[in-house]
Amino acid sequence: MRPVTEAELAEAVAGASEPLLVRGGGTRVLGHAVGEVLETSGLSGVELYEPGALTLVVRAGTAVAEVERVLAAERQRLAFEVPDLRGLLGREGVSTIGGVLAANASGPRRVQVGAARDAALGVRFVDGLGAVVKNGGRVMKNVTGYDLVKLMAGSRGALGVLTEVSFKVQALPEAEATLVIEGLDDAAGLASLRAALGSPFDVSGAARHSGRSFVRVEGMAGSVAYRIGRLRDLVGGEVTVVEGEASGQLWRDIRDVTPFAGRPGEVWRIVTLPTAAEGVSARIGGEAIWDWGGGLIWVLTEHGQGAEVAAAVAGRGHATLMRGEGGPVFPPEAPEVAALVAGLKERFDPRGILNRGMMG
Amino acid sequence: MDMPVPDGGVIARKGRIVSRLRTVLPGDAVIDAPEELRVYECDALTAYRCVPLAAVLPRTTEEVSAVLQICSEEGVPVVPRGSGTSLAGGAMPSADAVILGVARMNEVLETDYANRFIRVQSGRTNLSVSGAVEAEGFFYAPDPSSQLACAIAGNIAMNSGGAHCLKYGVTTNNLLGVRMVKMDGTVVTLGGPWGEPAGLDLLGVVCGSEGQLGVVTEAWLRILPKPEGARPVLVGFNSNEVAGACVAGIIRAGILPVAIEFMDRPCIRATEAFAKAGYPDCEALLIIEVEGSEAEIVEQLARIRAIAMAHDPVEFREAADEDQARRIWLGRKSAFGAMGQINDYMCLDGTIPVSSLPHVLKRIGEMSREFGLDVGNVFHAGDGNMHPLILFDANKPVDLEKCEAFGAEILKLCVEVGGCLTGEHGVGIEKRDLMAVQFSATDMEAQMRVKDVFDPKWLLNPAKVFPLASSAARRVG
Known part of the structure; x- marks a missing residue:
């Protein structure tokens, strides 16, 4: 099914007698949900864009590329750097903005500006019974009622189908530059990322892979030059500076996990503490890409490493199986949290038809 | 301001409820003398006052859990209170309610500069969180004007902002995790020092829920390096x-x-x-x-x-x-x-x-x-x-x-014109009856469902946020 209005979508959900597989562009779907495909890509288009107020309201099925084009025309962007995981996951399709929020998909700049959920100002969605719900709005400060915007962000369609999303957007920076640090082992290379993030120099990216660490700053040209200079003294190692488009490409590769695309094996996405990054990686083995100063680890391993990964992150974060046959895909919740999650699913989707089985 | 009729049965059982609370808390942590309870009759919305049934001042998560379990069993409404600086009546009690104040829970439990977080008990004041990390060149970003007095618990309940949130965001953008006690006494941990949840973002909906989903006792907060100038x-x-x-x-x-x-x-x-x-x-x-x-x-x-x-x-x-x-x-x-x-x-x-x-x-x-x-x-x-x-x-x-x-x-x-009723103070009792201006019945129903899951008996801060008529059926149950 591919409704083209919110009303049609609501009717489709209300009238559904079988489970539905909710899908934006299908470029970042995880897990094993089954059902008739309900696509949101028919709900497309910008509802409202006020560059002077940094606010964008857009229908959920709008292509991310279209959103980025509209913003770029006003020299603005989505602050949280939407990852394009098609290469990594071996998917085709057109990523939608609703899918991005439903997956809370966020890139390297999360260390500076937060995730998709932090930029989200409002949502409209259709719940499991076909009722249209709105929450939040288009203004940056809003504490009116409960924040269901955050609840919907990252809910992967389990509580409702997003039909409209509003975001706070960001001005494109005048300049960007990246310190490329070589000659440090993983322990020292990760420590240099933590030192950069603990400095007042407003780092917008801190990552490491293939024996090199990367630290990014963005902003006005004079300020970028100043902060690069100060950070160079702080991080150690052998430093070169990459600017402009070369820096942009470097971060797109980290954002999209390009080094693992097309290579055999399982891919895990691990969220942990920066100081635990090296220990977790060493225990799992395989190859690692560290982002968020070590707080995010992408791991490429042989197949069937689920138990080993779970043991490595126990008490230090959590791991999601992004690509591979094993499972579980999503980590199990503590029983008292699982009870809350089950209660919410029961109330937002009493018939249990939305993305059944996706999040376990 | 309309408030629900207090539960006469609860008021009649005050003696028994207070003595049960005294079995789980030290003597000075249970206040029941009417003249001492006057302190808790209102918050910073001083136009409305009501002396509560009793007030408790626990020091630990375990004590909070024990209190809530008793109140849940006795069917007593509980009104959580940080420092009582709410301008919206968020901590205003009713005559049948126990005030649960977190003021004595003000310890710093952990500071971790390498991972840029601090873990505090929720009664700690906003400014003293920054104070605890200042010497190392860090600060906690949300800065409501009441920051000298207001507690982190209240900041989380109201998702407080401040003058500097244009760059740094509000509480929800700087909150990594909480330890929280549900009305039935269950202790849950939502989020954690790593920040991003594995599944549903329950922390995101707890923040700003005006003390209606649980009593937050501990919080992991993001700390940031101070700018040079x-x-x-x-x-x-x-x-x-x-x-x-x-x-x-x-x-x-x-x-x-x-x-x-x-x-x-x-x-x-x-x-x-x-x-x-x-x-x-x-x-x-x-x-x-x-x-x-x-x-x-x-x-x-x-x-x-x-x-x-x-x-x-x-x-x-x-x-x-x-x-x-x-x-x-x-x-x-x-x-x-x-x-x-x-x-x-x-x-x-x-x-x-x-x-x-x-x-x-x-x-x-x-x-x-x-x-x-x-x-x-x-x-x-x-x-x-x-x-x-x-x-x-x-x-x-x-x-x-x-x-x-x-x-x-x-x-x-x-x-x-496309905005909202409240940007940082919260709804409380003050704007409760205006909610229908911004939300449809379906919109509010979706929010109230969340409370149904966390607090099925609607005992926690019950007469706030939603128009009394729309929450009436739930509060009776």
Whole structure:
């Protein structure tokens, strides 16, 4: 099914007698949900864009590329750097903005500006019974009622189908530059990322892979030059500076996990503490890409490493199986949290038809 | 203000309830003498008062759990209280309710600079969180004006903001995880020091739920390295419209000040008479603060100056030193006190799209004449969060009524232009009955479902946030 209005979508959900597989562009779907495909890509288009107020309201099925084009025309962007995981996951399709929020998909700049959920100002969605719900709005400060915007962000369609999303957007920076640090082992290379993030120099990216660490700053040209200079003294190692488009490409590769695309094996996405990054990686083995100063680890391993990964992150974060046959895909919740999650699913989707089985 | 009829059965069982609470808490942590309970009869919304059944002051998560379990078994409503600074009546009790104050839970449990977080007990005050990490060059970003007194528990309950959230976000953007006790006594951990949840973002909906989903006892908070420096400028204009255009111009140019504050003429005059900060007598005044190294500050201010000059300001004043910077902020920080010198006031905090500013200020001016009450406007201009201060005489009941009616009209206007009822203070009891202006019955039903899951008996801070009529059926169950 591919409704083209919110009303049609609501009717489709209300009238559904079988489970539905909710899908934006299908470029970042995880897990094993089954059902008739309900696509949101028919709900497309910008509802409202006020560059002077940094606010964008857009229908959920709008292509991310279209959103980025509209913003770029006003020299603005989505602050949280939407990852394009098609290469990594071996998917085709057109990523939608609703899918991005439903997956809370966020890139390297999360260390500076937060995730998709932090930029989200409002949502409209259709719940499991076909009722249209709105929450939040288009203004940056809003504490009116409960924040269901955050609840919907990252809910992967389990509580409702997003039909409209509003975001706070960001001005494109005048300049960007990246310190490329070589000659440090993983322990020292990760420590240099933590030192950069603990400095007042407003780092917008801190990552490491293939024996090199990367630290990014963005902003006005004079300020970028100043902060690069100060950070160079702080991080150690052998430093070169990459600017402009070369820096942009470097971060797109980290954002999209390009080094693992097309290579055999399982891919895990691990969220942990920066100081635990090296220990977790060493225990799992395989190859690692560290982002968020070590707080995010992408791991490429042989197949069937689920138990080993779970043991490595126990008490230090959590791991999601992004690509591979094993499972579980999503980590199990503590029983008292699982009870809350089950209660919410029961109330937002009493018939249990939305993305059944996706999040376990 | 309508409140539900207190449960006579609960009040009749006060003796038994208090003695059960004394079995799980030290003697001085259970307060039941009516004269001692007067302290808890209201929060900073002082127009409404009610002495609670009892108050408890636990010191640990385990004590909170034991208290809630007893209250749950006894069917006693519980009203959580941070420092009692809510302007919306979020901590206002009812006669059958136990106040659960977290004031004694104020320890720092862990500081971790390498991973940039601090874990505190929730009764710790906002400013003392920054105080605990200041020596290492860090700070906690959300800075509500009550930060000297307000507790992290209340900040989380109301998702508090502050003057500097244009750059750093509000509480929800700086909160990594909580330990929380549900009404039935179950302890849950949501989120954690790593920040991102594995599954549903339950932390995201707990933050801002006004103490209705659980009692937060501990929190992991993001701490940030302090910027090298900061400096404000003051810009005066002879029209609200032009001031608004200047704000949009700055944002469009890609400059992100940490704060853009706006004051209108009535407010400027009142603060000038009170604080003598040396503000120009003009229609609208902006205070814009930027951060960074000396060179970065100079670069940003030069650009702001160029944009401001294109809008023909009556004044552009840069702070040459610390003292001048302090004086620029002095008037703004004294604004509420200054208005309070003139009369009693009611402070609203609806948010509007920045582009609607001139229209909304014009309408507020017209309404001020219609209602016969003066109003001054202070405004977080960068994010559209208004703070109209309506002056009235609390000794005249008819004035309070008029003031509330005027306030309601302003908030309806905020919603009408695409904004919301409250940007940082919360709904509490104050704006409860206006929720239907912003939300449909279905919208509110979706929110109340969340409370059904966390607190099926609706005992936790029950008569807040939702219009009494819409929550009635649930509160009875």
